Amino acid sequence: MIIKGLKVNYKILGEGKPFLILHGWGSRSDNWQKVGELLSEKGIKAIIPDLPGFGASDKPQVAWGIDDYCDFVEDFIKILNLEKLSLLWHSIGGSLSIKCILRFPKKIEKLFLVSAACFRRKSFKKRILFIISKVFKVFSSVSFLRKAFYRFIVKRSDYPYTQGIMKDIYLKVIKTDLSDILEKIGVTTIIIWGEKDDVTPLKQGQIINQKIKNSQLRIIPKASHDLNTKNPEELVREILSYYE
Numbered sequence: 001m002i003i004k005g006l007k008v009n010y011k012i013l014g015e016g017k018p019f020l021i022l023h024g025w026g027s028r029s030d031n032w033q034k035v036g037e038l039l040s041e042k043g044i045k046a047i048i049p050d051l052p053g054f055g056a057s058d059k060p061q062v063a064w065g066i067d068d069y070c071d072f073v074e075d076f077i078k079i080l081n082l083e084k085l086s087l088l089w090h091s092i093g094g095s096l097s098i099k100c101i102l103r104f105p106k107k108i109e110k111l112f113l114v115s116a117a118c119f120r121r122k123s124f125k126k127r128i129l130f131i132i133s134k135v136f137k138v139f140s141s142v143s144f145l146r147k148a149f150y151r152f153i154v155k156r157s158d159y160p161y162t163q164g165i166m167k168d169i170y171l172k173v174i175k176t177d178l179s180d181i182l183e184k185i186g187v188t189t190i191i192i193w194g195e196k197d198d199v200t201p202l203k204q205g206q207i208i209n210q211k212i213k214n215s216q217l218r219i220i221p222k223a224s225h226d227l228n229t230k231n232p233e234e235l236v237r238e239i240l241s242y243y244e
Contacts, residue, residue, distance in 0.1 A: 003075045009056035010049035010076075014040025018082050019243075021048045022073070023228075024091025024115075025170065026162075028055030035228050038236040044243070047085075049076060053166050063168035066176050070099045077107060086243065088112035090228065091200065094208075098178045101185055111189045112239060115225050117200050118208055119179045182211035189215040190242045192235060194223030216242065 001008050011029050013036040021032050029048040036046035050057040052064065052072060060068070073096075077085070087108050089097035094116025101108055162170050189212045193205035202219065209217040218238045220231055227235045 001076075001079055003072055003079070004052075004060075006052050006058040006060065008049055008052065008058070008072075008076070010047065011036060013037055013046040013048070014044055016040075016043040016045050017243075018045045018047055018080075018085040020073075020077070020082070020085050020087050021046060022087070022089045022093050022097070023048070023051065023054070024089075024093055025173075026054070027090070030055065032228050034232040035236055038232060039239070042236075042240060047080065047082075053169060059165055060169065061165070063165060063172050065169075065172040066096050066099050066178075069096050069173075070103055073100050074104060077104075082107070084109050086110040086112065088114060088239070089116060090114045091225065092117050092173060094118040094200075095173070095176050095178045098181065098185065101187055102181065105187055108187050110242065111185070111187050112192065112242075113189060113205075113208065114192045114227060114235070115194060115197055115200050115205070116191070116208065117174075117204070118182065119177060119204055179207075179211070182208060183213070185212050186214065188242075190238070191215055191217045192227065192238050193217065193219050194225060194227055194231070195219050195221050196223060197225045199225040 001010070009029065011033070019039055021036065023029065023032060029050050032048045036048050039046045051069065053059045084107065087097060087100065087110075089112075091114070094113055095118055097111060097113065097116065098118060101111055191205050191209050193202050195202060205217055209215050220227060220234045220238065223231045223234065
């Protein structure tokens with residue numbers, strides 16, 4: 001389909017109640033194929049787009065922020081004529097899902113936050129890393145030094161691996177902190193987390209659970225951040241236990 005002048009690739013697996021799955025940064029619909037297949041076997045229609053800038057979808061021509069991606073989700077839902085659906089958003093999409101819930105809550109029956117990044121507040125450690133990163137800009141022409149800095153000091157940052165306009169989009173998206181408005185979410189929310197998540201630590205899931213009144217936290221033992229690729233069966237089991 002075409003949304004905002006961009007070609008958007010998407011998958012639909014199965015028939016039944018619609019379940020919209022939105023991937024995290026650097027991912028694509030292919031990485032949720034197994035989850036979609038497992039859900040479709042249970043009479044659920046899994047709808048999985050490649051968000052603009054990822055997978056086979058076009059990149060935005062300007063730097064999108066959270067509101068732009070929410071506009072995209074709203075248009076996507078309208079084009080598919082989805083009256084009521086469940087929404088799952090993974091990782092960096094946590095903040096985006098909060099915006100979407102507050103914008104069109106009547107469309108969302110249940111919200112599934114999977115290892116969701118909703119907190120962007122600057123800690124002392126982040127401030128120190130920011131200063132160090134400024135120093136490393138001196139070595140911007142030496143790419144292996146910059147990548148070594150992110151890999152061994154910052155760790156798991158997607159920034160050095162993004163290209164072109166996606167770098168600007170990444171910076172716009174990650175600087176937005178919406179944790180203060182979590183209390184406003186009235187939709188039934190299921191929070192699913194890996195016990196050993198080293199990207200969005202379990203503590204964040206516990207805080208989200210405390211802030212959203214109508215929420216449940218489910219922890220998958222020994223699992224890491226990428227539940228969709230490493231623990232798809234366990235993830236789907238948790239989804240199904242709350243889906244009906």
